[in-house]
Amino acid sequence: MRISDTLTGWLLLLFGGAVAAYAWTFPPAPGQSIGPGGFPLLIGGGLTIAGALLVRAGLKPHDATPFAEVEGLRQPRLALRGALVIGALLFYALVVETAGFFITAFLFLGGLFLAFGVRLRWIPLLAASVTLGLHVAFYSLLRVPLPWGWLEAFAW
Amino acid sequence: MGSVLEALRLVFDPTVLGVMVAAGLFGLFVGAVPGLTATMATALLVPVTFLMAPVPAVACMVTAAAMAIFAGDIPGALLRMPGTPASAAYCDEAYAMTRHGQAERVLGAGLVFSVIGGLFGTAVLVTTAPVLADVALQFSSFEYFWLVLLGLTCAVFIAPGRPLKGMVSLLIGLLIATVGFENPAAHPRFTFGSEALMSGLQLTPVMIGMFAVSEVIRYAVSPEGPLPVWRQGMGQIFRGQGTLLRQHPLQVLRGSMLGTAIGALPGAGADIAAWISYGISKRFSRTPEKFGTGHVEGVIEAGAANNSALAAGWIPALVFGIPGDSITAIVIGVLYMKGLNPGPTLFIDNPQNIYAVFMVFFLANLLLLPLGWIAIKMAKNVLRVPRNVLMPIILLFCVVGSFAINNSVFDVGVMLVFGLLAFGMEANRFPIAPTILGLVLGGMLEQNFVTSMIKADGNVGAFFGRPIAAALGVATILVWLSPMIVRAVRRRAVTKRSEC
Numbered sequence: 001m002r003i004s005d006t007l008t009g010w011l012l013l014l015f016g017g018a019v020a021a022y023a024w025t026f027p028p029a030p031g032q033s034i035g036p037g038g039f040p041l042l043i044g045g046g047l048t049i050a051g052a053l054l055v056r057a058g059l060k061p062h063d064a065t066p067f068a069e070v071e072g073l074r075q076p077r078l079a080l081r082g083a084l085v086i087g088a089l090l091f092y093a094l095v096v097e098t099a100g101f102f103i104t105a106f107l108f109l110g111g112l113f114l115a116f117g118v119r120l121r122w123i124p125l126l127a128a129s130v131t132l133g134l135h136v137a138f139y140s141l142l143r144v145p146l147p148w149g150w151l152e153a154f155a156w
Numbered sequence: 157m158g159s160v161l162e163a164l165r166l167v168f169d170p171t172v173l174g175v176m177v178a179a180g181l182f183g184l185f186v187g188a189v190p191g192l193t194a195t196m197a198t199a200l201l202v203p204v205t206f207l208m209a210p211v212p213a214v215a216c217m218v219t220a221a222a223m224a225i226f227a228g229d230i231p232g233a234l235l236r237m238p239g240t241p242a243s244a245a246y247c248d249e250a251y252a253m254t255r256h257g258q259a260e261r262v263l264g265a266g267l268v269f270s271v272i273g274g275l276f277g278t279a280v281l282v283t284t285a286p287v288l289a290d291v292a293l294q295f296s297s298f299e300y301f302w303l304v305l306l307g308l309t310c311a312v313f314i315a316p317g318r319p320l321k322g323m324v325s326l327l328i329g330l331l332i333a334t335v336g337f338e339n340p341a342a343h344p345r346f347t348f349g350s351e352a353l354m355s356g357l358q359l360t361p362v363m364i365g366m367f368a369v370s371e372v373i374r375y376a377v378s379p380e381g382p383l384p385v386w387r388q389g390m391g392q393i394f395r396g397q398g399t400l401l402r403q404h405p406l407q408v409l410r411g412s413m414l415g416t417a418i419g420a421l422p423g424a425g426a427d428i429a430a431w432i433s434y435g436i437s438k439r440f441s442r443t444p445e446k447f448g449t450g451h452v453e454g455v456i457e458a459g460a461a462n463n464s465a466l467a468a469g470w471i472p473a474l475v476f477g478i479p480g481d482s483i484t485a486i487v488i489g490v491l492y493m494k495g496l497n498p499g500p501t502l503f504i505d506n507p508q509n510i511y512a513v514f515m516v517f518f519l520a521n522l523l524l525l526p527l528g529w530i531a532i533k534m535a536k537n538v539l540r541v542p543r544n545v546l547m548p549i550i551l552l553f554c555v556v557g558s559f560a561i562n563n564s565v566f567d568v569g570v571m572l573v574f575g576l577l578a579f580g581m582e583a584n585r586f587p588i589a590p591t592i593l594g595l596v597l598g599g600m601l602e603q604n605f606v607t608s609m610i611k612a613d614g615n616v617g618a619f620f621g622r623p624i625a626a627a628l629g630v631a632t633i634l635v636w637l638s639p640m641i642v643r644a645v646r647r648r649a650v651t652k653r654s655e656c
Contacts, residue, residue: 032609
């Protein structure tokens with residue numbers, strides 16, 4: 001997704017202003033000339049100035065960039081693939097504690113292989129072997145407590 | 157002497173050597189696959205190094221990065237698809253040589269002169285770092301404040317693209333670094349009541365998100381053509397390299413020196429070194445007309461430059477704790493996690509670890525010869541790995557790696573958010589490196605700023621009160637003013653020309 005400098009500038013201007021305004025509410029540090037809000041205030045101010053400069057640059061007549069352009073509108077299949085990557089990550093984060101690593105990772109990989117055009121007959125074998133391989137590497141070798149979820153009874 | 161022996165014991169441990177070989181093979185693979193970068197290889201290794209002692213952890217990352225930078229030459233030369241940005245400068249030249257039937261010669265040159273460049277950069281690191289550390293011991297918060305600011309300034313103004321966009325990227329990094337209560341006043345900032353944000357955002361999921369997840373998203377939304385295939389085997393790789401060295405000693409030396417100088421600058425890394433070096437090689441060549449037609453001269457110089465830049469990036473990283481590029485920024489994050497805070501005191505408190513890091517650099521560069529040879533020989537197979545299989549595996553690796561740091565699903569969410577942020581930033585030509593440098597150095601910048609303000613009792617003039625601080629301050633301000641100075645000089649030149 002591409003956004004014009006003008007729109008990015010306005011967004012940064014508002015965001016920088018919000019950061020500075022929020023930093024203003026931080027209490028002062030007793031006995032010090034600069035409190036916890038000082039540094040974020042400078043950053044917020046900097047973002048606001050950078051936003052204003054971007055708006056000014058974007059308003060020049062030679063800038064013919066549209067306000068915002070989403071490539072996916074022209075190629076919906078690719079936009080769908082991008083959304084699937086994000087969806088797969090959300091699916092993993094929401095489901096892994098309940099269903100456990102094995103089931104979640106298998107479905108996560110299977111779904112993405114399918115979306116990326118891997119041949120159907122290879123998907124179960126590939127997804128299962130990669131899931132097992134990563135489990136051995138992280139759970140058995142690096143001692144990361146990957147959740148077992150529904151397969152708790154089979155935990156080793 | 158005792159420290160050197162202790163360092164030898166630390167490095168020549170079977171575990172460390174095994175880790176280096178494994179990381180080397182991993183780095184070669186990642187570097188050789190187009191679209192996967194050396195920075196991504198390093199970011200993906202962070203969770204793997206989590207349970208390692210500091211020396212094998214550093215060995216793992218240094219080896220992987222050195223191998224990945226070289227391996228980027230392989231798809232560049234064979235398929236005209238640079239494996240890493242550092243190989244892009246001479247990709248067309250190398251591909252032209254391949255079309256003339258010289259694939260072995262150009263890849264052999266890339267390998268041999270990468271090793272020479274890497275060893276040169278390491279030699280400079282070993283000789284200058286301890287001397288600089290002695291100087292740095294005299295530094296107070298004023299010098300450190302300016303040094304960090306100068307480093308961040310260079311990251312904004314040296315990075316490719318518009319400085320204004322680099323500035324925005326840096327401010328975003330600095331803002332992320334303020335999250336949590338780890339600040340001089342210990343006040344929780346931007347936590348919005350979330351307990352998970354109290355100790356700030358974890359560096360690892362942020363880095364994995366910005367350097368790996370963003371690449372997977374980019375792959376997903378990019379139209380994919382059929383992958384070009386390289387079917388031929390490889391002949392004698394090292395034949396004729398001695399002759400090349402005898403014919404081009406000046407180019408090797410110039411490339412290594414320039415790469416070292418650029419690598420040591422904060423914010424500029426191997427890719428910028430390769431571009432500038434290739435340009436200089438052409439500018440001073442006796443046969444500039446041959447460049448672009450399959451001429452090895454530029455490949456030699458730029459190949460030496462990118463690997464020497466990688467080693468030299470460690471000079472500011474180890475001495476001042478200021479990373480030279482994204483790769484060292486990631487490793488510095490790991491060093492902090494392991495309680496091995498970089499800076500001049502590291503040379504006094506843990507000299508054995510510093511010597512061990514130096515030895516690791518030499519070993520990693522020497523290891524590049526046999527492992528690089530294997531990688532070139534196996535290029536046919538590595539380049540055939542389908543990316544539609546690889547990308548979901550990398551994404552799952554990212555997820556598990558981010559989870560591994562705190563065993564928390566929250567970090568997986570952090571990874572996703574920063575993956576999307578980096579994807580959006582790159583799509584709109586905002587560089588990523590300043591954000592990472594801002595994130596790593598934000599705490600240090602604020603700490604030194606606040607300490608200096610307290611010492612100076614609010615008097616800003618005190619920031620220029622000590623000679624080194626004043627010099628660093630003036631240098632920083634000059635870099636800030638450089639675009640205006642350049643513009644004014646250009647305007648004057650145009651006015652003069654029109655008057656004539």
